[in-house]
Amino acid sequence: MRSSWSVAILVILAAVGGYAAGSRPVFAQTPPLPYTIGDKVMFTHPGGGSQDCKIEEVRGMFVRCGQRVKGRESWANVSAILAVDVIGR
Secondary structure, eight states, X not given: OHHHHHHHHHHHXXXXXXXXXXXXXXXXXXXXXXXXXTOEEEXXXXXXXXXXXXXXXXXXXXXXXXXXXXXXXXXXXGGGOSEEEEEEO
């Protein structure tokens, strides 16, 4: 009787150990963007408006523009932009 409990406990420990050793964290990769920090770009929004931006920071799919809007930093979500035209560097 004692050996049947030992086998069951060893099987459970082996399963938990295998699960813990086999799992690796997965990170999504953002696609490379066609511009870098310091580039001057024009964003065209789906509603028809446009925005000039000198890129100062890139965080994933968000970029921070150099000019401030009403005293606040201006961030743009590139995934929601219709078109991006690089004006200069």
